[in-house]
Amino acid sequence: MVIVFEQSDRTVLIPEAIIYADGKIAGKTDVNGAYNLSFEGHLPNIRVVKGGYTEWTGSPAENDTAILVPLLVRNSTLHVEVFDADTLIPVQDAYIVVTSEDGIRHEARSGFEGKASLGLRADQVYTLEINAPNFQATHDTVVTGGDSTTVQYALVRNDRISIRVLDSVSSYPIQSAHIEADGIKIGTTNDRGILISNISRNVEHIFDISADGYESSHVSRTISFEDQVVDFPLVKAKSTIFVSVYNRDQKPLSNASVQMDGIMIGDTNEFGRLMIPSLEIRPYEFIVNRDGYKRNTLTFTPGKDTGELVVVLESEFIDLEAKVIDAYGAPLGEVSVFLLGDAQETLNSCVTDLNGTCMLAAIEGKMYRIKAEKGGYYPNSTSANTETNPNTIVLHNPATVSTGSSAPFPFIPVAAALILLIAGAGLFMFFSKRQRPRRRSHSNRRKSL
Numbered sequence: 001m002v003i004v005f006e007q008s009d010r011t012v013l014i015p016e017a018i019i020y021a022d023g024k025i026a027g028k029t030d031v032n033g034a035y036n037l038s039f040e041g042h043l044p045n046i047r048v049v050k051g052g053y054t055e056w057t058g059s060p061a062e063n064d065t066a067i068l069v070p071l072l073v074r075n076s077t078l079h080v081e082v083f084d085a086d087t088l089i090p091v092q093d094a095y096i097v098v099t100s101e102d103g104i105r106h107e108a109r110s111g112f113e114g115k116a117s118l119g120l121r122a123d124q125v126y127t128l129e130i131n132a133p134n135f136q137a138t139h140d141t142v143v144t145g146g147d148s149t150t151v152q153y154a155l156v157r158n159d160r161i162s163i164r165v166l167d168s169v170s171s172y173p174i175q176s177a178h179i180e181a182d183g184i185k186i187g188t189t190n191d192r193g194i195l196i197s198n199i200s201r202n203v204e205h206i207f208d209i210s211a212d213g214y215e216s217s218h219v220s221r222t223i224s225f226e227d228q229v230v231d232f233p234l235v236k237a238k239s240t241i242f243v244s245v246y247n248r249d250q251k252p253l254s255n256a257s258v259q260m261d262g263i264m265i266g267d268t269n270e271f272g273r274l275m276i277p278s279l280e281i282r283p284y285e286f287i288v289n290r291d292g293y294k295r296n297t298l299t300f301t302p303g304k305d306t307g308e309l310v311v312v313l314e315s316e317f318i319d320l321e322a323k324v325i326d327a328y329g330a331p332l333g334e335v336s337v338f339l340l341g342d343a344q345e346t347l348n349s350c351v352t353d354l355n356g357t358c359m360l361a362a363i364e365g366k367m368y369r370i371k372a373e374k375g376g377y378y379p380n381s382t383s384a385n386t387e388t389n390p391n392t393i394v395l396h397n398p399a400t401v402s403t404g405s406s407a408p409f410p411f412i413p414v415a416a417a418l419i420l421l422i423a424g425a426g427l428f429m430f431f432s433k434r435q436r437p438r439r440r441s442h443s444n445r446r447k448s449l
């Protein structure tokens with residue numbers, strides 16, 4: 001016979017203690033803490049285990065018919081923390097009662113920090129009750145661990161109501177929501193979307209709730225005595241906006257592409273406008289692009305009503321400055337300057353002013369060739385780009401052209417002069433020959449003898 005009892009200041013028999021014989025479960029003690037162990041042959045090694053007690057191991061003597069097994073109590077500390085569910089402030093002087101399965105009560109009160117500690121047995125099941133002034137009573141079941149166990153409880157007040165405003169889709173709390181009850185403003189929600197109020201119960205109230213970016217809510221609600229938190233969902237407001245795209249001169253730009261948060265929405269019409277309906281009132285990133293213009297990226301938050309997003313696109317082209325001078329460095333006016341493309345085609349042109357300069361629209365940083373022409377001067381060209389402004393071209397006339405000049409050799413004028421010179425020499429020789437008198441020839445004829 002194995003008899004298990006508690007070794008403490010109160011000696012009691014322990015039921016439901018588990019008996020192991022040679023490592024195998026043999027059975028459990030009855031209500032009197034006893035178990036009749038049968039075995040054959042050698043004496044078994046006995047192990048006794050019970051929650052909340054230290055285990056015991058041993059073997060009976062050869063002639064023993066009964067063995068007494070004392071189990072020592074294992075102690076555990078239960079730490080209880082209580083705080084206000086609305087304000088998260090610790091609750092002082094909360095009365096805490098913990099009762100074991102055998103009816104033994106343990107009591108404590110929370111201190112300034114809302115904490116209390118109770119010495120209990122380890123690995124035991126307890127019922128817990130918490131009472132505090134102006135708070136609802138809390139009941140729970142706790143199981144103690146080894147050396148210590150910590151539990152926390154949020155106490156709900158019974159003298160006020162928590163009004164919580166949430167997003168209707170995500171259920172996220174809405175901060176700074178304005179709440180009116182029966183036409184009287186009672187406050188705004190905190191960062192957890194909660195407003196604490198002592199509004200009367202079992203009476204129908206009319207609530208008006210509004211928040212930035214949401215549709216206003218007008219609803220009637222009766223709050224019962226059992227209600228502690230009342231939720232009001234708000235639907236996000238929708239807005240329609242017009243994206244209006246202009247150039248620097250305030251002229252509408254059609255066919256400008258509009259992206260919103262990385263998604264292509266569409267192109268502007270002939271009036272430079274694009275309508276986007278049903279937008280939530282929150283920030284969006286817009287990217288507007290059009291050929292020949294620089295991309296514009298900006299952030300815009302629609303309002304509650306129809307709004308307009310005005311976008312100004314800067315031209316992709318900037319001024320390429322051309323300056324034309326003569327061989328002596330003097331500026332040349334009335335010179336035609338041409339901007340040439342990769343295939344030497346003319347992209348655009350300009351005429352120099354009295355300072356010898358004019359502007360050509362060009363893409364920033366791209367390399368071009370510019371050609372200058374003026375009557376009485378040989379044409380010339382040079383490479384140019386917007387980063388080397390001004391881009392200077394020297395024009396030579398016949399008087400200033402030289403082998404070291406950068407102007408091309410005037411093959412056509414020289415060839416024409418040579419042809420005229422040769423032709424003139426030929427005519428001169430022709431007419432000179434006609435005016436020369438013919439010489440008579442005399443032949444000596446030998447007379448035959």
